[in-house]
Amino acid sequence: MNKPARKARSGARGSITIKDVARYAGVSPMTVSRVVNGNQYVSAATRQTVLQAVRRLGYSPNIAARNLASARGERMGLLYGNPSASYLSEFLVGALDAATRHGVQLVLEKCELTPAASRRAVRRLVSGGAVGAVLPPPLCESAVIRAELQAARMRIVAVAAGRPPPELLCVRIDDFAAAQEMTRYLLALGHERLGFIKGHPNQTASEERWRGFSSVVQEAGHLPAPRVEQGFFTFRSGLDAARKLLAAEPLPTAIFASNDDMAAAVMAEAHRRGLEVPHDLTVVGFDDSLIASTIWPGLTTIHQPIAQMAGEAVDLLVSAVRGGNGHGAAESPHRLVAYELVARESAARPKGAVD
Template identity: 40%
Template structure:
């Protein structure tokens, strides 16, 4: 049986006279949808307060005409560049790659371009300001996505606000209402690890912290310590400083293993440093998990590139990037500003009861 063309397809054909240019325009969409050019522009530019009826009409016409918005025209019409900036100051390559992947996916869906820059936020105040100024002048971004530790850097936030530049944050520690943001409950995740190690029978515990400026890492540590104090206030947890890097994990692991008494279980607040702790265990002639149980955080590719495979907390890093970009591009259309995502413990081979 021959399929009959839909009314929209018939109208689309009629809207394009013989000899007309092949590429549909916004005028063609407006004519087919029976709405004004301004209405089409509002739908295409994802402006707020557009009715569902109007959006459905315009999107049906766009589909029928295979209309592809012109980025330059959209920019002129909406005072936007359709470029999103992603700012990093994070030593973990796995984390940055996953965030980048999520942000890029959102940009492709919304027909935005992505620009990536790095800021050394531990530099003197004037140098940080100069880095930000150069990025803003050269990027022409509609807004920026801030990743830890930039998410809680007051200097960065104040700079963007002075310039009236929109931003969204990933895993901020405070002032959640200051901007659109996405996070997990890092403290609860740290507590989850503490209870799991406790239930296995471990009472001599160690923790490897994150960089001083990385508040999400500090929340994981704080949640871990608070849960242990709740279980038994008399237990003292050994602590060593880490920087979320493989090398710092080796140093922190060697520090903890030299303590007396030596911990029977160690929680590293990211997978890179946990892998370093595993190396330190091997150098000391200790086996994981027979002599030392070990847990990381992130569930990155690192967790399955070491042996034994690493038990770790899964956080949806790529999804966090996607949500942050969507919140930034959305411009408040949905009214959603703070999004909390879930986490869970992924048990592999690096945990066992103490021997």
């Protein structure tokens, strides 16, 4: 035992270990571990003592050791395609946070939507040792990618698919209900001549939003038929759609675009034509992506808690991988989170409103 130098190193890199805490609290390392991990078999008194020691010493568990010992530390893939960058940013924040909480490593992989590219991406993920994958939109809609991943025996969780297959793990908002709420909001403001810009046809969320919108319009009954244009979630496609919507008399008094980028395009086109938003035209979007609050006037839109959704997706994935090793957990695989209508400056009563 003539290696005191080695032993002394325990404190050298400044890290407090579970043993230090145990010694300080006068209990065994096991008990500390139990407290830290929320095991129930610890008396309240002991727990307090340990927690105090933890705080006092500034102990924070060594993740590597924890993972190693508990055979955890799996790697989870995050396949990102081409969502708006602001979406990705929030998404990453949420996902990374959850990953840190669970002690899993997040491996990012960019992936185009072609079959070849997805195959390659999935292969990289597999060889990178990932055991599961999170699929933000629009990748979550790709049957190819899902098939590839499942072939590699990976658990997957889709985020924000509008209408996911029932067996797929999925975190989403109720696009249908959200679109309904927004449409009702427009009606409540007094708008009657509505315009709508659909989202990309290969994403089920687009259809849900469209269904939500038109269901309310039909419900209302008395309205003139809304003018509808096809968009593709891009600013450019929104511009094209806006041109058409704003070319034909009588002009709509409100335009509901299926996402914020397109709504921003509508605003740009309106301004170009000398229409003031919201005085001459109300514009609303969907997603509450960064552009919604960047531009002026701020865009009234549907807020999705993207970071939270990403976090829950990782949660779901982790428990799927750890818990139901073969078959899924007993609970429903779909998790619905709350959206919120954010009213900013881009929506107001129509010009000639009298009621």
